[in-house]
Amino acid sequence: MPHLTPEQKNDFKENGCLIIRNALAPEQIQAAQDTLWAGIEANRNDPETWVEAGPRSPASTNDPAIRATVHESPLFAMMEEMVGKDLLNPGSAGPAFVYPSKDKNWSLPARGHLDGYYTPTNGVAEGTVGYMTMNVTIYVEDIDAKGGCFTYWPGSHRVAHEYFKTHSLLSVQGGVSSDLYPEGKFPEGQQFVGKAGDAIFWHGQLFHSGSKNVNRNIRMALIGRFSRKDSNDIRFETNDDQWATWEGIN
């Protein structure tokens, strides 16, 4: 029995992203929250201590409660429905928190970026580009607008695909969007506002960004990046059809 409808797959194809509400069961949310709070350097019962607390990643990706959010929910199966059965490396999602800021001035991020690109501090090796097929951001806390939402640019995966037909993967310095969009032409991003248990799938070449959290809640998100098992054979290819290798979508 498939988890996704043809309409949902078409949304992903068109927008490069797809929101799934209630992807996690209440007990999965609770288990993940408990695990994460054990690593947060703040008092769970005192929101005042959450402001600019840490760390950014308070639990291991391999913790059973964290891993369960992808593999004991429908999320991984949904990704396989789009990419193809047994074609993805299993991977997991890791915590990526945004703590409430003292400074309450907020604005929508002006630009997004692509993941996998080198900067002097992010661990990506210079002169390489990481390859992700599909990613997922999972909320394990309610996140309202301006609360550090995952921010994304629907349709930007198609712009990236067209660009890389005639440019090196390495031509986008730091993965920033300015190389792909003329100055002043970058569209307005959208915040992923959701409840604990909601998730958004996003294409590996979708522009996205974090954002500032000026709300009360910690932006408790898990982000998973998933690559095809044959990534090394296809990472340099830019097929005319962007979905040529997506068995569930093309």
Next chain:
Amino acid sequence: MQLVFSPTLCPDLLLPDIIDLTKAAGFSRLELFRAHTESTPVHDDWSVPMVREALADAGLALTSLNIRNLTGRKADADEHNLAYNLRQLEWDIHLGRALGLSTMNTKGGERTDEALADLIEGVNTLLKKIPDISLNLGNQKDNRLQTLADYQAVMPELSTRAHVLLDTGHLLTADEPIMPFAEALADRIGHVHLRDQKGDKPVPFGTGDLPFAELITLLKDSHYDGLLVIELEEVDWAEPLPAAIAAREYVEGLVG
């Protein structure tokens, strides 16, 4: 043995111009460099499929790619980090695979014990991780692989899919006798870069210190049936095109 054109003759030319020069000089095979030349296949305005298409349209075969050196170091911070460096080489190797290659050329790092250990561990790690490729290890002055003794220390420690890239120009620059080097390593030679020099100065083929006839005979006797890359650098005795044609014709005359 098959003759190959090297873009080192005109390092500032972009790929389309190198393709034109290769054909004009009478070659049907071309080698490229990941760095050092503007004809690199990772130029901003070229996707990998575009590179493949340009070569195919010109009727040229890409025979080899010189990837980054296996230094064991993180270049942007000059710190020891073999894993980081291997990620760079792995990326380059898959670039080469996407271009249709199964053999890549690389070199070592500095002349230190650390670089020696990293070279051995790194080559074996890459060849184990990527089973459908082989690596040619080139010599160069002041590189971890400079002398015959360097190779004699390293090669027995490596997978049999690691071979020697015999570079005559760099041997001459390092004042390393060519024939003893070639004789001792004959059974592991996987790639040859030919450049004639007087000392460290490139000169027209046949007028320098490179014992062409002896070397070609040795390679034939060793049943070497690989590539002979015609490397011309800093040509100041002729225009690039006639220099390339003359070099090709000279080597063709020896190879037969």
